[in-house]
Amino acid sequence: MVEFEGIILHIGSFLVIAGIYAIINVGLNVHYGHTGLFNIGIAAFFALGAYTASILVMPPPNPDLYQRYEWGGNLAFTLGSERIGFDLWFPLVLIAAAAVCAAVAYLVGSVTIRLRGDYLAITTLGLGETVRLVFTNEGWLADGTRGLNGIPRVMDGLVDPHWYDFVFLPLVLIVLVIVYFVSQRLAASPWGRVILAIRENEDTVEMVGKNAFQFKLQAFAYGAALMGIGGALYAFAKHSITPQAFEPFFATFIIWSMLILGGSGNHRGAILGAFVLWAVISSSQFLPGFLGDPNLRLAVIGLLIVVVLLVRPAGLIPETRTRT
Amino acid sequence: MVINTNALRDAVVSIVGERGFKAIERSVLVFIFALAVWALIWQLDLTVNGLLVGSVYALGAVGLSLVYGNLHLPNIAHGDYMTLGAFVALFAFGTLVPEVWSQNSVGPFTFSYTLFIALPIGVAFVAVFAVVVDQLVYRTMRRRGALPGVMALASLGVAIALRGFIQYIWGTEVEHFPRVSKKFFIWTVDLFHLQNVQVRVPPDMIFVAAAAIVLTLATYLFLNMTKWGKAMRAAADNEDLARVTGIDVERTNLLTWVIGGGMAAAAGILFATGQGQLLTISGWKLLIPLFAAVVAGGIGNPYGAFAGAIFVGVVGEVSTAWLEPSYKPAVFFAAIIVLLLVRPNGLFGQSRS
Numbered sequence: 001m002v003e004f005e006g007i008i009l010h011i012g013s014f015l016v017i018a019g020i021y022a023i024i025n026v027g028l029n030v031h032y033g034h035t036g037l038f039n040i041g042i043a044a045f046f047a048l049g050a051y052t053a054s055i056l057v058m059p060p061p062n063p064d065l066y067q068r069y070e071w072g073g074n075l076a077f078t079l080g081s082e083r084i085g086f087d088l089w090f091p092l093v094l095i096a097a098a099a100v101c102a103a104v105a106y107l108v109g110s111v112t113i114r115l116r117g118d119y120l121a122i123t124t125l126g127l128g129e130t131v132r133l134v135f136t137n138e139g140w141l142a143d144g145t146r147g148l149n150g151i152p153r154v155m156d157g158l159v160d161p162h163w164y165d166f167v168f169l170p171l172v173l174i175v176l177v178i179v180y181f182v183s184q185r186l187a188a189s190p191w192g193r194v195i196l197a198i199r200e201n202e203d204t205v206e207m208v209g210k211n212a213f214q215f216k217l218q219a220f221a222y223g224a225a226l227m228g229i230g231g232a233l234y235a236f237a238k239h240s241i242t243p244q245a246f247e248p249f250f251a252t253f254i255i256w257s258m259l260i261l262g263g264s265g266n267h268r269g270a271i272l273g274a275f276v277l278w279a280v281i282s283s284s285q286f287l288p289g290f291l292g293d294p295n296l297r298l299a300v301i302g303l304l305i306v307v308v309l310l311v312r313p314a315g316l317i318p319e320t321r322t323r324t
Numbered sequence: 325m326v327i328n329t330n331a332l333r334d335a336v337v338s339i340v341g342e343r344g345f346k347a348i349e350r351s352v353l354v355f356i357f358a359l360a361v362w363a364l365i366w367q368l369d370l371t372v373n374g375l376l377v378g379s380v381y382a383l384g385a386v387g388l389s390l391v392y393g394n395l396h397l398p399n400i401a402h403g404d405y406m407t408l409g410a411f412v413a414l415f416a417f418g419t420l421v422p423e424v425w426s427q428n429s430v431g432p433f434t435f436s437y438t439l440f441i442a443l444p445i446g447v448a449f450v451a452v453f454a455v456v457v458d459q460l461v462y463r464t465m466r467r468r469g470a471l472p473g474v475m476a477l478a479s480l481g482v483a484i485a486l487r488g489f490i491q492y493i494w495g496t497e498v499e500h501f502p503r504v505s506k507k508f509f510i511w512t513v514d515l516f517h518l519q520n521v522q523v524r525v526p527p528d529m530i531f532v533a534a535a536a537i538v539l540t541l542a543t544y545l546f547l548n549m550t551k552w553g554k555a556m557r558a559a560a561d562n563e564d565l566a567r568v569t570g571i572d573v574e575r576t577n578l579l580t581w582v583i584g585g586g587m588a589a590a591a592g593i594l595f596a597t598g599q600g601q602l603l604t605i606s607g608w609k610l611l612i613p614l615f616a617a618v619v620a621g622g623i624g625n626p627y628g629a630f631a632g633a634i635f636v637g638v639v640g641e642v643s644t645a646w647l648e649p650s651y652k653p654a655v656f657f658a659a660i661i662v663l664l665l666v667r668p669n670g671l672f673g674q675s676r677s
Contacts, residue, residue: 032473038473111661111665112661112664114668115664115668116668116669117472117473118398118472118619118623119619119664119668119669119670121398122615122616122619122657122660123657123660123661123664125612125615125657126612126616126653126654126656126657126658126660126661127657129612129653129654129657130653130654130657130658133650133651133653133654134654136650137648137650137651253400253480256477256480257477257480257481260474260477293492295488295489295491295492295496296488296489296492297488298484298485298487298488298491299484299485299486299487299488299489299492300485300488301484301485301488302480302481302482302483302484302485302486302487302488303481303485304481305477305478305480305481305484306461306478306481306482306485309461309465309470309474309477309478309481310461310464310465310478313465313468313470313474
């Protein structure tokens with residue numbers, strides 16, 4: 001019998017990860033749902049955010065633990081509660097992760113974003129793989145395949161580490177709410193309406209004198225920044241990261257399925273999709289009998305994606321189109 | 325030839341003028357080309373290996389490109405169709421063919437004549453499977469006018485489901501393809517009396533390369549010489565116009581799947597034969613070079629896909645002279661981004677307007 005405590009703990013960790021996926025999904029919705037950029041390299045920004053945040057807060061390498069990376073920012077100590085009374089490093093690190101992702105997106109985007117949809121997609125896929133390979137092969141950067149372990153936690157020591165998810169959960173939800181309102185506000189702003197217009201018809205936007213390329217680049221950088229924030233939160237939630245966590249399957253395709261399930265084009269759908277799909281995936285391990293077989297679970301998830309696309313092609317919450 | 329990075333272009337033009345820019349552009353391209361030729365000759369062994377690896381990619385890429393171009397579906401399940409074909413062939417080896425038949429191998433190759441029994445079975449099975457999936461899933465979506473991105477996600481669902489079922493049936497262990505071990509072909513080449521290069525070629529790879537060339541050629545001839553092939557190209561080009569001229573578009577779609585699925589199975593089986601072993605993720609792992617090849621060659625173009633696959637294979641192998649082999653996928657993409665900046669629609673692609 002599964003004990004009550006186990007269920008509560010499972011719900012806690014479920015909500016944390018689902019909340020993080022929701023933040024990334026809002027970023028993807030900015031890319032695909034609003035701007036029409038076909039980004040299948042979410043893993044790139046996911047990983048960059050996670051690694052930027054982790055490297056900044058990790059203490060200098062400890063040879064006793066066989067840590068091989070060259071440099072750790074040690075921000076968790078220098079700007080943490082031990083020194084200054086509260087964890088100032090946490091928001092700073094999230095901003096740094098967002099900034100790194102936005103900068104990389106801007107640089108890569110300024111070369112590739114002119115490419116036609118399909119071709120942009122393949123270059124983003126390549127970016128995702130490249131980032132993962134860099135973290136896999138360059139041991140001096142973040143310990144290669146062993147990854148970074150024992151990433152410092154924000155507000156550590158408040159409760160037993162067993163229950164830590166419930167300390168972290170409010171923080172994730174606060175970030176999610178901020179991300180949601182900022183993105184929603186941006187989408188309704190003049191900038192957001194140009195973005196939506198680019199998705200509908202880029203030539204018309206060009207004709208009325210807007211530089212569509214610049215707008216797309218900005219949207220690409222903004223969405224990537226959100227993915228970076230999600231990645232940073234993921235590193236703190238998991239307490240350790242390895243490059244294998246950012247393989248395209250979990251770090252890109254699952255997130256895409258969440259967006260389509262929820263309904264691309266509106267942020268509420270994106271958030272709902274993340275929670276619903278992650279609920280299905282993480283609860284399917286409790287299925288009884290032969291259905292609990294991990295391979296059959298995989299098959300069921302695949303079939304679920306197909307069925308949703310056939311039955312509800314516009315997602316759980318379809319986008320409300322404004323009349324023009 | 326137009327390089328697409330306008331900011332950089334404008335900056336350079338403002339300094340050296342339009343004609344100066346043209347000259348710089350041309351000399352940079354010539355320099356890169358010369359550097360590439362030098363690398364190819366100097367690393368002859370890697371170049372030859374790259375050609376062979378590229379031909380394996382070509383087997384998968386031709387089918388992928390055909391489906392992508394004709395049905396506007398970037399089929400993420402293509403890799404898993406390859407895996408499915410290989411497992412069906414393995415099943416055929418194990419049950420339909422007596423064990424002793426696998427003892428004698430064909431010529432210099434490691435496989436026996438039983439491959440020629442298992443291959444058609446795998447090809448036929450996957451071709452039928454692809455058609456069934458199309459009827460159940462993609463046809464409905466096509467009718468609804470789904471965007472390529474949404475179609476791609478559906479194929480992702482198919483890929484995940486298919487892999488789940490394959491692992492449920494066959495397990496996740498490494499499976500071994502029947503083979504007899506054979507000597508490699510080894511040639512020693514004297515490069516301008518400066519360096520001796522040893523070129524080592526596994527015999528099976530020559531068979532795979534020949535099969536890739538034959539299948540690509542056959543697809544090309546089919547598309548350009550036969551009535552059905554021409555109908556397929558017409559439907560890919562403009563579906564409504566094709567329908568008006570009396571082409572049964574649903575039927576050309578099915579034919580696309582028969583060829584695409586069959587080619588995927590052939591690719592999967594020959595790849596597993598060349599490797600001697602098979603994993604449930606073998607096909608999935610090939611997806612990245614396959615898509616890279618299709619994009620490099622220009623989407624929807626079989627001989628483009630072949631050329632793209634050779635390009636990707638050679639660039640990947642030759643890069644290992646200087647870079648960690650595990651960086652290969654990153655090299656593919658760097659090469660493709662450069663290629664797309666120079667030719668925005670790939671090597672043989674035409675711009676769709």
